Amino acid sequence: MGRKKLALGPEDIMPLVFNSLNTDLKAFIDAFVLEKKYKNIGYMVNKAVDLMGPELTEEIGGKRSLFDFFKYIISMGGYISNLRWFVDEKVSGDAWRKNFRIVPSHDVIAKFMLYQATVNFDTSLVSVFGQSSMGGPYNKVRLLEALVDIGADSIRDLSDYLDLSSNTVRKKLRSLAKAGIVDVETRGVEVKKGDLKFRASPKGSKILEECGTQHGCYKMARDIFHLMNQKPRAWFSVYDVDKALKPSRFAYNSLTSSLRALQAAGAVECNHDWFVNYRSSIVRVSEKGARLYSEMIAPVVDYIKSKSNTTLERLLSSQINEEQVIDSLYLHRREMLTRRGKLI
Numbered sequence: 001m002g003r004k005k006l007a008l009g010p011e012d013i014m015p016l017v018f019n020s021l022n023t024d025l026k027a028f029i030d031a032f033v034l035e036k037k038y039k040n041i042g043y044m045v046n047k048a049v050d051l052m053g054p055e056l057t058e059e060i061g062g063k064r065s066l067f068d069f070f071k072y073i074i075s076m077g078g079y080i081s082n083l084r085w086f087v088d089e090k091v092s093g094d095a096w097r098k099n100f101r102i103v104p105s106h107d108v109i110a111k112f113m114l115y116q117a118t119v120n121f122d123t124s125l126v127s128v129f130g131q132s133s134m135g136g137p138y139n140k141v142r143l144l145e146a147l148v149d150i151g152a153d154s155i156r157d158l159s160d161y162l163d164l165s166s167n168t169v170r171k172k173l174r175s176l177a178k179a180g181i182v183d184v185e186t187r188g189v190e191v192k193k194g195d196l197k198f199r200a201s202p203k204g205s206k207i208l209e210e211c212g213t214q215h216g217c218y219k220m221a222r223d224i225f226h227l228m229n230q231k232p233r234a235w236f237s238v239y240d241v242d243k244a245l246k247p248s249r250f251a252y253n254s255l256t257s258s259l260r261a262l263q264a265a266g267a268v269e270c271n272h273d274w275f276v277n278y279r280s281s282i283v284r285v286s287e288k289g290a291r292l293y294s295e296m297i298a299p300v301v302d303y304i305k306s307k308s309n310t311t312l313e314r315l316l317s318s319q320i321n322e323e324q325v326i327d328s329l330y331l332h333r334r335e336m337l338t339r340r341g342k343l344i
Contacts, residue, residue, distance in 0.1 A: 024332035
């Protein structure tokens with residue numbers, strides 16, 4: 001009895017494909033280990049070991065480590081629920097005796113992506129898409145799509161397009177910049193938190209009395225202003241305010257938010273315009289990134305959307321072979337060691 005699948009459209013399949021092929025080892029399994037006939041985990045591990053050879057097998061962790069990895073990503077619904085959409089499962093005899101086979105065309109996509117990454121760009125899939133498969137790989141695809149096709153060039157534009165926080169976008173951009181796929185240019189003058197100073201405004205008492213600050217904690221805002229108003233010509237840093245009000249046990253971030261609200265209301269003055277004067281980043285796709293998007297990512301997206309023979313032929317024209325895939329696994333291993341700080 002096999003695992004029952006739901007019918008999915010192209011927009012549903014797209015993230016599943018990229019999230020399940022984000023590392024070279026996973027793509028290797030899809031491309032060369034899984035077969036069109038049902039096979040069990042033990043058979044597939046032995047096949048992987050034969051393809052990789054003893055040296056690479058030991059570098060990856062040995063046969064036992066491979067067995068546990070296969071069991072997790074295939075038998076136990078791994079890939080964070082992604083691979084299950086591309087593997088058919090059949091139980092024979094006892095419930096724990098499971099056999100698996102690749103669904104048609106997914107191995108073609110895997111071989112194409114491995115070929116492009118290894119042969120065409122001399123890089124690993126994991127360096128492009130990242131180690132985590134929790135939506136991150138497909139979000140990087142959409143990020144590149146926004147830069148190449150939509151024309152977005154700022155973190156704010158990317159954040160709006162992807163519906164992700166600016167911090168998440170920055171994290172993905174750092175990863176892509178490290179891989180040489182995007183260029184991030186920082187402009188403007190950075191104002192460090194320690195350089196920000198505040199003092200009471202001459203009209204601050206009246207503003208605070210009449211309209212407050214629109215901030216949730218009025219007591220905190222009132223205490224901050226009262227502290228500054230005792231020395232109306234003195235400048236206070238956030239650290240000064242935090243130290244003076246320490247007995248009140250206000251959180252540092254809450255103090256910062258209250259100071260923002262007080263400045264916005266006109267109750268306090270700031271020596272820097274911290275709403276505007278922070279650094280801004282201009283994001284552009286590098287030459288390598290533009291090629292990688294057009295030659296590796298876009299063809300896969302087109303094939304998933306159209307399923308046409310023309311797009312399939314394009315994928316079939318660039319398929320990695322068994323000799324070349326060893327290079328991709330070494331690139332994968334090197335990147336993983338670098339991420340763990342074991343390779344400098």
